[in-house]
Amino acid sequence: MLSAFPLALLALSVGVGATPDPTTINLTSRKINPSPRSPRDFRKRSLSTTDNIPLTDFFNGTDLQWFGNISMGTPPQMLTAIFDTGSSLLVIASTQCGVACSNQIQFNTSKSSTFRDGGENGTVAFATGLGVKPVESDSELVLNLRSGSDHVRIGEFDAGNTSLFTITDQTPEMNQDFFSGISGMSPDPDGLLKGLINEGMPPVFSFYLTPQAIGHAEMTLGGIDHSKVKGDLVYAQLSNNSDFQGSWQLSSTQISVNGKTSSALNVSRTFIVDTGTSNILMDPQAAEAVYSIISPDIKPKANLTGAFGIPCDKISTLTAEINITLTSTDGKSFNVTIPSSELSVGPFADEPSLCQTVINAFEGLNIIGASALKHYYSVFDVGQQRVGFAPNGH
């Protein structure tokens, strides 16, 4: 009973203006001062240095994405967003979107005395996380946006007057999501994250993304919830691949499966750590090399470029421990492990005897998504431009 369509929420481009020759908004904003105000000022307003935000698992046969509450406007309107390390902007469905956003709670800007229209139209296209329904073209996951600003709050934290985009229209694929919007959490902060840091929040946030059966998923703003860390926290410095500027990119030295590697896998690659993508993405050569080690029965799914499958009755017998080798800030190798239990994403909706496998092939893109992050406590350190991983005890 599964129709997973994990959306990869990696923004490809933002064009401004509905004119024939759109310009591009620079996604790589200027580096911001990590603490323009002292953390003490912030504590006075928030009563704590960190704030744990409970997250709900969007589960449909498999864990897809995790979302939480945010509020916008004066008086506050309660909305939901996923917290997406794969993109940067704060985008939220507005009542202007109407039926095109029928599954989303919509922000009514007319009801907010602090909303200000920014006067710019734009579009944002998302790349794909490829569930059972990979999206090859970036025309399927598109939002029409209108710039603006308003007062945004999350948990006990107040981001003050925050730059945002309202969704005024979207492609039907995007209406599958029933959360109101996406809060981009890139290492070059914008939107909510930038607002929080400007208000004095320590520039770090962490995720405890759990499978549905475990629950209690949370995001911690301003620090680390050490009660969720069940071992050593190991950090990797962000790498400098210019193709992926402004993303949580890490350099990997090797991929291996069940302890084996191959010439296609024992090479350096850039992986993006993306809480908004459910599966694992690898460039096609790597995906095929990994699958060739696991089983010859894993084959590309017809008509769904990038997706692979295997008869469901064969999948439970397979061993497929995938290790992505990274380098820690002290120069040692460490692995992010995707256990065998993640290999099956569940049956394809149009072919229920065939189960999708966890790695999707995508030209030029490698993503460590939720299938790996579920097994770690992950720390996104904006101030020191690094990502930390620790066992989370499940």
Ligand SMILES: *[C@@H]1O[C@H](CO)[C@@H](O)[C@H](O)[C@H]1NC(C)=O
């Ligand atoms: C969940 O999957 C089912 C079966 O494929 C599909 O019909 C349904 O629309 C999905 N629900 C959501 C909320 O995505």
Ligand SMILES: *[C@@H]1O[C@H](CO)[C@@H](O)[C@H](O)[C@H]1NC(C)=O
């Ligand atoms: C911007 O989008 C709105 C619809 O949300 C439309 O009414 C308006 O004409 C657009 N403006 C420009 C300059 O394209």
Ligand SMILES: *[C@@H]1O[C@H](CO)[C@@H](O)[C@H](O)[C@H]1NC(C)=O
């Ligand atoms: C975008 O970046 C380019 C190159 O850094 C710069 O020339 C341009 O002025 C920027 N545009 C805006 C709108 O900030």
Ligand SMILES: *[C@@H]1O[C@H](CO)[C@@H](O)[C@H](O)[C@H]1NC(C)=O
């Ligand atoms: C969001 O807030 C509503 C009440 O407004 C609450 O019922 C719900 O549990 C909250 N969701 C999360 C994930 O905290």
Ligand SMILES: *[C@@H]1O[C@H](CO)[C@@H](O)[C@H](O)[C@H]1NC(C)=O
């Ligand atoms: C938005 O709020 C305005 C002002 O209260 C109201 O007139 C309008 O009907 C609301 N729109 C929707 C779609 O609820």
Ligand SMILES: *[C@@H]1O[C@H](CO)[C@@H](O)[C@H](O)[C@H]1NC(C)=O
């Ligand atoms: C919020 O900030 C924007 C951009 O700086 C500004 O245009 C707007 O007037 C501010 N809003 C309020 C309510 O002051």
Ligand SMILES: *[C@@H]1O[C@H](CO)[C@@H](O)[C@H](O)[C@H]1NC(C)=O
């Ligand atoms: C990336 O570039 C910056 C500035 O040139 C440098 O300080 C940093 O050490 C580099 N990081 C890596 C991982 O190479």
Ligand SMILES: *[C@@H]1O[C@H](CO)[C@@H](O)[C@H](O)[C@H]1NC(C)=O
């Ligand atoms: C990482 O995984 C590889 C292959 O599975 C293994 O050879 C290596 O020892 C592991 N590294 C560490 C530090 O455990």
Ligand SMILES: *[C@@H]1O[C@H](CO)[C@@H](O)[C@H](O)[C@H]1NC(C)=O
């Ligand atoms: C994968 O990496 C982990 C952690 O470094 C290690 O314990 C494990 O043995 C590796 N798996 C294989 C199959 O080598």
Ligand SMILES: *[C@@H]1O[C@H](CO)[C@@H](O)[C@H](O)[C@H]1NC(C)=O
């Ligand atoms: C991987 O490649 C490096 C050189 O880049 C080599 O030193 C190492 O032996 C190779 N490892 C395996 C397991 O093939």
Ligand SMILES: *[C@@H]1O[C@H](CO)[C@@H](O)[C@H](O)[C@H]1NC(C)=O
């Ligand atoms: C899948 O591909 C086959 C052969 O190319 C074609 O006949 C069929 O219509 C396609 N199915 C879909 C759902 O696109």
